[in-house]
Amino acid sequence: MNYDLIIKNGLVILDNGEVETDVAVKDGKIVAIGSDLGEASEVIDAQGLVVSPGMVDAHVHITDPGGSYRDEWEGYLTGTKACAKGGVTSFMEMPLNQVPATVDAASLKIKYAAGENKLTADVASFGGLVPFNIEGGIQELDEGGVAAYKCFMATCGDRSIEGDFMNADDYTLYEGMKQIAKTGKVLAIHAENATITDKLGEIAYKNGETTLAAYVATRPVFTEVEPIRRAILFAKETGCRIHICHVACPEGVEEVTKARNEGVDVTCETCTHYLYFDTSELDAIGPVVKCSPPIRDKENQNGMWKKVLAGEIAFVTSDHSPCTPDLKDKENAFEAWGGIPGVQNNVDVLFDEGVQKRGMSLKMFADIIATNPADLYSLNSKGRISIGKDADFVLIKPNAPYTLQAEDLEYKNKISPYIGREIGAQVARTILRGETVYSQEDGVVDTRPGQFILK
Incomplete structure (x- = not known):
């Protein structure tokens, strides 16, 4: 299968614990977890990163x-x-x-x-x-x-x-x-x-x-x-x-x-x-x-x-x-x-x-x-890295301290008690239903792919 996205080489948090593995995404869903998954339109190398559910x-x-x-x-x-x-x-x-x-x-x-x-x-x-x-x-x-x-x-x-x-x-x-x-x-x-x-x-x-x-x-x-x-x-x-x-x-x-x-x-x-x-x-x-x-x-x-x-x-x-x-x-x-x-x-x-x-x-x-x-809250497509769930991920860079500045904030009003604090890890990338919505290289996208979840 030709996937839309493969996240490779990350430490992936699964239901039974973390494992170094690859995750494949098709049509916004997680469709395969393992090694040698094949080809994809986009490949993200998560070497050195923790891959967590968003x-x-x-x-x-x-x-x-x-x-x-x-x-x-x-x-x-x-x-x-x-x-x-x-x-x-x-x-x-x-x-x-x-x-x-x-x-x-x-x-x-x-x-x-x-x-x-x-x-x-x-x-x-x-x-x-x-x-x-x-x-x-x-x-x-x-x-x-x-x-x-x-x-x-x-x-x-x-x-x-x-x-x-x-x-x-x-x-x-x-x-x-x-x-x-x-x-x-x-x-x-x-x-x-x-x-x-x-x-x-x-x-x-x-x-x-x-x-x-x-x-x-x-x-x-x-x-x-x-x-x-x-x-x-x-x-x-x-x-x-x-x-x-x-x-x-x-x-x-x-x-x-x-x-x-x-x-x-x-x-x-x-x-x-x-x-x-x-x-x-x-x-x-x-x-x-x-x-x-x-x-x-x-x-x-x-x-x-x-x-x-x-x-x-x-x-x-x-x-x-x-x-x-x-x-x-x-x-x-x-x-x-x-x-x-x-x-x-x-x-x-x-x-x-x-x-x-x-x-x-x-x-x-x-x-x-x-x-x-x-x-x-029965958000049944969310919360886990497992096959069939929405491909929602946060890639975390561990042991990477930085000091939060006001200009780092996306809030309308740039106020936060965490400003000036050294935080010892960083969010490297955020992926919503298979689409990168934030990366350290490119910042936050302006495509606005979010949806209301109706129950």
């Missing part, structure tokens, strides 16, 4: 459309180019920050239209669970092809903006879970206690606190653990499959593990920034590193790494949540937007911190960036 980043915020309120935030064009440069071949897009939020059939169609001819990565969508869409909106989103649902137990959204997202009260959570259970899809949950964190933040602000360290103190560990327990209780009652987003403390992971061992269908993720930064350095970096749940102390970070390496955390995401620089450029950390731009630096940072510094196996690396999120 990252499936299961937690990304793209603000398109901005509804005239957030037009200068991250759009599909720049956001998916950053994905390509960072080794992310597909992602799960959150239903909020865009205006209108994705909560029904009409808003879902608006979002799909906004992304037309702008995608350099494949995109699957979350539908929102909010107090104003539990009378038909859940079903419309299911029929419209969302891969899963998302809700906030923490306060979110801007009530002055019509159509903005809104956190779920307990009744909405309970009723929404009952409805989502009937779809068979997963409800992903931002689990923080809104009442307590809001009040603690209000008190600290009135007392003149301004630092990120003080902000972290207003969102203590128990304010994550309590809503995780509550969500698990509701899941037991309703039979809804749930996933806890961006867990930032080992105690939260322990609640998920305990429930899973008791038969509850629950998983969790953490984020790259929780495994990289700690509270002691936040104020030196500035509000660009503010997020919620907050980045906790070094002991907490070490505990999170133990949970990752023990297999208790299903996968790692970016929670890419950018905004305009003015919303970060605040002297008072409590006034700054909470969200970290990170989708371009998942693969390289995680490979360096996990594989190179902590001895994570390549198989586990592929699981936490690709296989496990693809499996959870």
Whole structure:
């Protein structure tokens, strides 16, 4: 057979571990794995590189459309180019920050239209669970092809903006879970206690606190653990499959593990920034590193790494949540937007911190960036290097340190807490369904071959 593409001589991460082998691609699919595969229209020599499944980043915020309120935030064009440069071949897009939020059939169609001819990565969508869409909106989103649902137990959204997202009260959570259970899809949950964190933040602000360290103190560990327990209780009652987003403390992971061992269908993720930064350095970096749940102390970070390496955390995401620089450029950390731009630096940072510094196996690396999120959200053509799957790859150059500069970023707004940091591995090439969308030699392509994934 004459293939479209053969990737030769790389260390390829397969389901049973890594092996030096070749991979052949035809019509965007993986069709052969082995040696002496024959001829191809294009041959890529991956000598010295690790060939991993392309990252499936299961937690990304793209603000398109901005509804005239957030037009200068991250759009599909720049956001998916950053994905390509960072080794992310597909992602799960959150239903909020865009205006209108994705909560029904009409808003879902608006979002799909906004992304037309702008995608350099494949995109699957979350539908929102909010107090104003539990009378038909859940079903419309299911029929419209969302891969899963998302809700906030923490306060979110801007009530002055019509159509903005809104956190779920307990009744909405309970009723929404009952409805989502009937779809068979997963409800992903931002689990923080809104009442307590809001009040603690209000008190600290009135007392003149301004630092990120003080902000972290207003969102203590128990304010994550309590809503995780509550969500698990509701899941037991309703039979809804749930996933806890961006867990930032080992105690939260322990609640998920305990429930899973008791038969509850629950998983969790953490984020790259929780495994990289700690509270002691936040104020030196500035509000660009503010997020919620907050980045906790070094002991907490070490505990999170133990949970990752023990297999208790299903996968790692970016929670890419950018905004305009003015919303970060605040002297008072409590006034700054909470969200970290990170989708371009998942693969390289995680490979360096996990594989190179902590001895994570390549198989586990592929699981936490690709296989496990693809499996959870039934992205059946994604997440593995195996015959019949989409030919999505990231080629990684190990032991190749570089220092990230602002001009390296593909984001619309060139801000990131990783700027100035030395990262010990590099993304050499990203391939989406057999087509190179980024290479170190040529940069990001402008062909925009990405597609929306409908479920």
